[in-house]
Amino acid sequence: MAELFNVLTVDEARAAIAAHLPDKWPHEKVPVLKSLGRRLAAEVRAVDDVPGFDRSTMDGFAVRARDTYGATEGMPAYVDITGEIIIGRRPEGEVKSGQAYRIPTGGMLPAGADAVVMVEYTEELDSRTIGIIKPVAPGENMVRRGDDIAAGEIALPVGHQIRAQDLGMLSSIGVTEVEVAVSLKVGIVSTGDELVNPGENPLSGQVRDINSHALYGAIAACGGAPRLYGIVSDNYEKLKDILRVALKDNDMVLFSGGSSVGTRDVASKVIDAAGKPGVLFHGIAISPGKPALGAILGGKPVFGLPGHPASAMVVFDLMVAPLVRMGGYPTGAKEIAMEFPLRAVITRNLRSAAGREDFVRVKLGYSDGRFFAEPVLGKSGLISTMVRADGLAHIPAGKEGVEAGEIVEVKLF
């Protein structure tokens, strides 16, 4: 517990958690059409070439390219039409020198032909002869067998998150089921004696629980399987009981609330008593979100998120979302940069403490070809600040703020 009460940087906090993550999550086989957004648990290779034959990409004539060399409008190259390709069928015969087969887009090239002349560059002399008015090079207006993917090539790598086009790729190689990581089960616990469930009417001094549902949505948006454990009071025994149940049922547990010092201490004591290595950090050098706790129990991540809704969501985005998406924390320069892909001009001066990363809720504007980021004012306890915002602007640890007119990097909600 050397790290207890240590405040880590985002990078350090990520490394602390990553060191304890399992190499592989459980996986399952699903039909391709159900695999959107899931992570491949094993690479997928093509068994056959796609396409399985040389294929025209244009309506026109399959020819030997060399028959067309030097052809011009003034001096067309004349060839005999000796066949016609029927789409979806293997051609009969062969294109010999001085010959051409009529071919539709998608048709299979006949033996002998090595290029396609677009119909626009031909003139039909009679039903048996065309003049070609523009030369083609071998391979022009066609794709070759295996051009899309060749037998044995990796179609999609392990860990790849499946997008719409990947469903297309899988279909093209005849894959109808894929092995994907099982969606991460994440338990959500709200703590706070002032909280009531959203369906209840708060009495004076009470507020409805915001974080449970906001985190539920955030987990679902990352492809995880959220499960609500309701509101528990800031009490050692009750926290201990709910933690045991939630850990048993889930791959990860999120606590939120307990922003007061006493409550934070209770949560960290409960976690440390529950197993090893327990609490890895108790604070991240960010704003908002500093009072965030990270732990590993039985190999499963446990996060204590701040009670303030905007703070909880910022910590979720930085620390939890990459795990729920199962790609792990980004490592390469590109992947890290992609977390904040948009560049915008900040519209007002913002101060930040040196050594602290700030994540400023911003509303975006656009004019004269540039994005503008207008900070959304309001405390991190107000969920409305997250609702009014389009994203988060990042002020790195090395800066003591930004001035109006500077460029900031923005993550989009």
Added chain:
Amino acid sequence: MAELFNVLTVDEARAAIAAHLPDKWPHEKVPVLKSLGRRLAAEVRAVDDVPGFDRSTMDGFAVRARDTYGATEGMPAYVDITGEIIIGRRPEGEVKSGQAYRIPTGGMLPAGADAVVMVEYTEELDSRTIGIIKPVAPGENMVRRGDDIAAGEIALPVGHQIRAQDLGMLSSIGVTEVEVAVSLKVGIVSTGDELVNPGENPLSGQVRDINSHALYGAIAACGGAPRLYGIVSDNYEKLKDILRVALKDNDMVLFSGGSSVGTRDVASKVIDAAGKPGVLFHGIAISPGKPALGAILGGKPVFGLPGHPASAMVVFDLMVAPLVRMGGYPTGAKEIAMEFPLRAVITRNLRSAAGREDFVRVKLGYSDGRFFAEPVLGKSGLISTMVRADGLAHIPAGKEGVEAGEIVEVKLF
């Protein structure tokens, strides 16, 4: 049918479709936890103030701000501790001048108090008296009743697409069900005599259908409800039959394939014969994706997408995705700009025809603080070009290409 065979710009094509869209899609009531990603069919207003009381955002002491004015470490302001706020309960009594109540984060301010002094800026003299070493202004370290949202205010506007934080907002105001637009049902038909289903083994001259599954994924990713109608041959009667069935069952129908001139004519004849206004455009001035057809039948959009998979997906992204997301085509400068939010340096010269918008598949890199967009080479018939790409770079109609080193705008997959 004045527009038949007209090639429209993207903006014109969008306007042509938008003019015929229904004002309102069907809607339904769903529990808040099931509403992620859905579009609100009616605005949501707060009934009560949130929070319902002045609330501390820090652990400390509720005071009258004016009692702290001028306080310093050398000359603290001394006040008597006359009460303690229990979290979640209505306070008893009142803070009078010279008095303070102990208060935890989230606690309700007692009558009389108008600010909170953080515990860090106090020194406890004895159990009944503290010295305050830094003044607070009224409203400091607290949020006021209604600061998050006030009774009667719009919490979320009609048409808003619900994000995780919006679930939090809805919970805070006690809303447990919302009226959202019903997910758009989209029928998918692939045409082409060379196609076989992904589960089948293609014979010579045949290929597996890529577009059906790629579009299925693209629709699902936009929150739509895709439905597959399989492969039909390029035959007037068969196309007519499947169109009738698919239109009856769905809010929108996508055909893909039929890239050859003859097939395109059949599809447009079938659509024009099926109702009014029929085909609105038959070509968009884009690459890839030019041979795209847009129509309205019985108030429902029908799109003929190119057979080439990359072309079909580009047209889907531009023309279909905004409709399936139900936000409609973007109109404001910001919304249009947000379609291509990332700026990257293109790594090679690309030519484009004037008057044509190009959408170049690119793989992103990052170094020295800049994103680089490396064009993915390969024909639009190859789905692998979409799989290798991270996004689409946009070359506007006014440009005849870009040179290596120029900045391009990129949409991320």
